[in-house]
Amino acid sequence: MSTRLRIFMTGVGGQGTLTATNLLAQAILDSGTDLTAGEIHGMAQRGGVVESAILIGMASPKIAHGEADIILGFEPLETLRALPYLKPNGIVLSSTEYVAPLSVSTGKAEQTPLELIKDRVNACASKAYFVPCQRLGLEAGAIQSGNIALLGALCATGLIPLKPEELAETIKSVMKPKIADINLKALQLGVDAISK
Amino acid sequence: MAQPLLADNPGLKKLLLGNEAIVRGALEAGVQVVTCYPGTPSSEVPDTFFRLSKEGDFSFEYSVNEKVALEVGGGATLAGAMTLTTMKHVGVNVAADPLMTLAYIGTPGGLVLLSADDPGCHSSQNEQDNRYYARLAGMPCFEPSSAQEAKDMTRDALNMSRETSTPILLRTTTRVNHLRGPVEFGPIAKLAPAAGFKKNPSKFVPIPAFARPMHVALLKKLEELRELAEKSEYNKVTGNGKVGIVAAGICRAYLSDALADSGLADKFKVLELGFSYPLPEKLVTDFISSVDKVLIIEELEPFIENEIRILAQKNSITIEVIGKDNVNLPLNGEYSTGNVSAVMHEVLGLKQDKVTLCEAEEGLPMRPPNLCAGCPHRAAYYAAKKVFGPDAICSSDIGCYTLGILPPLNAADFLLCMGSSISAGSGISKAAGQTTLGFIGDSTFFHSGITGLVNAVFNQHDILLVILDNSTTAMTGHQPNPGVETTLIGSNPAQVSIEAIVKGCGVNDVRTVSPLNQKAMTKALEELKAIKGVRVLIAKDPCPLFAKRALGKKPGQTAYVANQSDDVIRCMEEIACPAFEKCEDGVKINEILCSGCMLCLQLTKDIKARKRSS
Numbered sequence: 001m002s003t004r005l006r007i008f009m010t011g012v013g014g015q016g017t018l019t020a021t022n023l024l025a026q027a028i029l030d031s032g033t034d035l036t037a038g039e040i041h042g043m044a045q046r047g048g049v050v051e052s053a054i055l056i057g058m059a060s061p062k063i064a065h066g067e068a069d070i071i072l073g074f075e076p077l078e079t080l081r082a083l084p085y086l087k088p089n090g091i092v093l094s095s096t097e098y099v100a101p102l103s104v105s106t107g108k109a110e111q112t113p114l115e116l117i118k119d120r121v122n123a124c125a126s127k128a129y130f131v132p133c134q135r136l137g138l139e140a141g142a143i144q145s146g147n148i149a150l151l152g153a154l155c156a157t158g159l160i161p162l163k164p165e166e167l168a169e170t171i172k173s174v175m176k177p178k179i180a181d182i183n184l185k186a187l188q189l190g191v192d193a194i195s196k
Numbered sequence: 197m198a199q200p201l202l203a204d205n206p207g208l209k210k211l212l213l214g215n216e217a218i219v220r221g222a223l224e225a226g227v228q229v230v231t232c233y234p235g236t237p238s239s240e241v242p243d244t245f246f247r248l249s250k251e252g253d254f255s256f257e258y259s260v261n262e263k264v265a266l267e268v269g270g271g272a273t274l275a276g277a278m279t280l281t282t283m284k285h286v287g288v289n290v291a292a293d294p295l296m297t298l299a300y301i302g303t304p305g306g307l308v309l310l311s312a313d314d315p316g317c318h319s320s321q322n323e324q325d326n327r328y329y330a331r332l333a334g335m336p337c338f339e340p341s342s343a344q345e346a347k348d349m350t351r352d353a354l355n356m357s358r359e360t361s362t363p364i365l366l367r368t369t370t371r372v373n374h375l376r377g378p379v380e381f382g383p384i385a386k387l388a389p390a391a392g393f394k395k396n397p398s399k400f401v402p403i404p405a406f407a408r409p410m411h412v413a414l415l416k417k418l419e420e421l422r423e424l425a426e427k428s429e430y431n432k433v434t435g436n437g438k439v440g441i442v443a444a445g446i447c448r449a450y451l452s453d454a455l456a457d458s459g460l461a462d463k464f465k466v467l468e469l470g471f472s473y474p475l476p477e478k479l480v481t482d483f484i485s486s487v488d489k490v491l492i493i494e495e496l497e498p499f500i501e502n503e504i505r506i507l508a509q510k511n512s513i514t515i516e517v518i519g520k521d522n523v524n525l526p527l528n529g530e531y532s533t534g535n536v537s538a539v540m541h542e543v544l545g546l547k548q549d550k551v552t553l554c555e556a557e558e559g560l561p562m563r564p565p566n567l568c569a570g571c572p573h574r575a576a577y578y579a580a581k582k583v584f585g586p587d588a589i590c591s592s593d594i595g596c597y598t599l600g601i602l603p604p605l606n607a608a609d610f611l612l613c614m615g616s617s618i619s620a621g622s623g624i625s626k627a628a629g630q631t632t633l634g635f636i637g638d639s640t641f642f643h644s645g646i647t648g649l650v651n652a653v654f655n656q657h658d659i660l661l662v663i664l665d666n667s668t669t670a671m672t673g674h675q676p677n678p679g680v681e682t683t684l685i686g687s688n689p690a691q692v693s694i695e696a697i698v699k700g701c702g703v704n705d706v707r708t709v710s711p712l713n714q715k716a717m718t719k720a721l722e723e724l725k726a727i728k729g730v731r732v733l734i735a736k737d738p739c740p741l742f743a744k745r746a747l748g749k750k751p752g753q754t755a756y757v758a759n760q761s762d763d764v765i766r767c768m769e770e771i772a773c774p775a776f777e778k779c780e781d782g783v784k785i786n787e788i789l790c791s792g793c794m795l796c797l798q799l800t801k802d803i804k805a806r807k808r809s810s
Contacts, residue, residue, distance in 0.1 A: 025376055036375055040374065047563060048563050059342065059450075060449040061446075077560065077561070080557050080560065081557070101562065105774070105776065106769070124554035
């Protein structure tokens with residue numbers, strides 16, 4: 001396993017992208033690996049694009065185009081938008097469920113079809129995983145926990161220096177018991193989703 | 197459990213946001229007074245102090261603007277308190293007046309000014325390089341590149357400021373403020389209570405006779421500080437290559453990764469400058485004498501580059517200095533590991549392997565930032581545009597409401613800076629007699645809108661000022677301002693009335709209405725339209741996110757489309773509320789997003805209210 005790794009995360013404001021980033025970063029640190037994380041949200045109140053990054057074995061908090069080993073997309077349209085960040089033969093994990101931009105929900109623009117997104121991702125990435133995050137979140141008990149399902153899937157790939165059990169420990173240590181239970185279930189559903 | 201940031205727990209390692217690390221550094225130095233005006237990317241520094249303020253051993257305030265924050269901080273340090281004052285880069289423009297003199301009279305208790313710069317304009321109207329202020333005022337400058345350094349430099353700068361009685365600029369950039377990294381805690385210093393101000397007019401009152409020797413003393417002090425920079429552990433040389441690289445701020449992080457990625461580390465000798473002003477001239481001179489050519493990597497202005505060119509000339513060192521003019525190192529925007537790596541290759545005359553990137557998909561729907569569902573500003577803009585029509589000039593200001601610039605509201609025609617809406621709007625109306633509306637938020641009104649209002653009254657300008665009072669500072673994260681009833685940690689015991697201020701400024705025509713009541717809002721606007729001179733409409737309704745988070749208000753009702761009609765589509769197109777969604781049979785309203793503001797019900801009979809399903 002590489003000790004130098006760049007993970008690019010993208011989602012929509014209000015979705016919990018930054019919460020997931022912080023949780024993943026804390027879990028990696030808890031497991032004994034130093035890292036730098038960065039986030040840019042600027043004026044993105046609810047509904048804007050939120051991008052964040054975790055870099056292992058590096059000093060910079062920023063990932064430029066062509067540098068990400070892994071893209072973690074919490075929303076499929078944003079996964080597609082982030083593809084230029086992927087390095088050749090990188091890996092993509094993405095939610096398949098949309099949060100529609102205002103232009104789409106008001107009928108001013110067309111929703112980008114999931115099939116097209118999958119095609120573009122598969123053409124770019126050496127491997128791609130698609131996970132119905134919101135559905136898994138609902139199954140676990142809260143739609144917001146869908147992000148944790150995607151983190152579970154990421155851990156289950158074995159591509160990062162963090163095992164699902166280690167992520168579970170951090171969830172237990174930072175969340176209130178009731179919320180932790182939901183997220184632990186979501187984590188497991190995410191692990192199962194890509195292990196099938 | 198005590199807050200880990202407040203606990204004396206040296207050796208503990210925690211993942212901290214750069215801004216949280218700054219807080220910890222100040223606590224480790226024993227900070228006693230913290231003042232600020234919030235502004236992204238600095239906001240989490242004061243917000244963290246605010247959260248800790250009930251338990252912490254320091255006094256904290258959200259000042260009404262940056263000038264006031266630095267003046268309160270300046271008084272505190274004169275009374276002997278270890279002081280931190282925080283703001284974003286453009287805030288230092290507001291605070292520049294006291295800053296220039298503070299460097300003359302000194303800071304006996306210690307004072308660090310955090311200037312959070314924003315290369316790339318992630319959340320700002322410009323990307324000015326505030327290292328100019330360090331040189332202009334004559335104050336040392338620290339430029340951290342990691343969370344650990346953000347913590348350590350804040351602590352060390354505060355201590356150095358106290359020891360040398362010089363204000364120090366802690367210059368961060370967005371990437372540093374908003375990165376997260378492991379931070380190893382040090383011990384927390386416990387300082388004796390501030391000793392109090394000791395009178396000494398020749399030292400502290402810069403009348404011309406005293407100011408002249410103060411300037412001489414400051415110049416001498418800068419030379420002493422230069423000696424500290426020569427020895428600082430934040431300025432270090434590594435590597436043995438024939439080509440030199442000098443890097444400052446976050447560029448040091450990009451450089452570190454670029455050296456590791458490229459495998460070119462043995463080709464370069466690196467000088468990192470973390471304590472970058474006054475420039476350690478001896479260290480730099482020795483460095484440039486030891487290499488064949490030198491590449492300077494710093495974001496925005498070529499400060500260090502120019503200083504090195506001067507040093508080379510002064511010392512007759514013939515060396516190629518490679519910087520902004522020679523290679524692709526622009527004067528704008530952020531740098532990255534990638535462009536630093538590209539420049540390193542170019543300087544060595546090496547070809548870089550061409551990487552084929554995944555192409556960006558053309559024409560994807562964008563996600564521009566937008567006024568939230570239920571935002572009262574949307575209702576205020578809608579009514580104002582209806583009453584005044586599209587030709588009235590909208591003079592905007594800095595805050596969430598600037599997002600009213602987007603269609604269909606189109607409610608921001610120009611903008612200068614915080615507090616400029618009424619004064620700049622007055623100028624438009626004065627120059628050409630155009631009908632002018634000024635829009636300003638409650639926090640911005642307190643920040644610097646009041647002086648513009650006083651000026652407009654005194655100079656008999658003709659403008660309608662709409663104060664969009666959403667009872668919080670929404671854009672930067674719900675910080676309190678003097679007008680609020682409630683803050684995130686309790687009620688405001690000393691509320692200042694905006695209406696009383698407006699009247700006190702001499703405005704006779706003042707109305708306060710909720711913009712969510714379109715009938716009352718429209719009526720008030722029509723009445724004020726018929727009058728000339730300075731008129732003020734206070735459009736007051738809380739930010740729905742703040743109402744939910746801090747006031748515990750949950751909407752009982754949601755709007756729904758009872759009859760699909762052209763009227764419903766027109767409503768959606770005119771207000772662009774994000775809770776509206778086009779669907780197969782027309783339009784629906786997303787109950788999760790709907791805040792229950794009921795603006796849409798007032799625009800069409802075909803939308804009605806019902807109890808929420810959950």
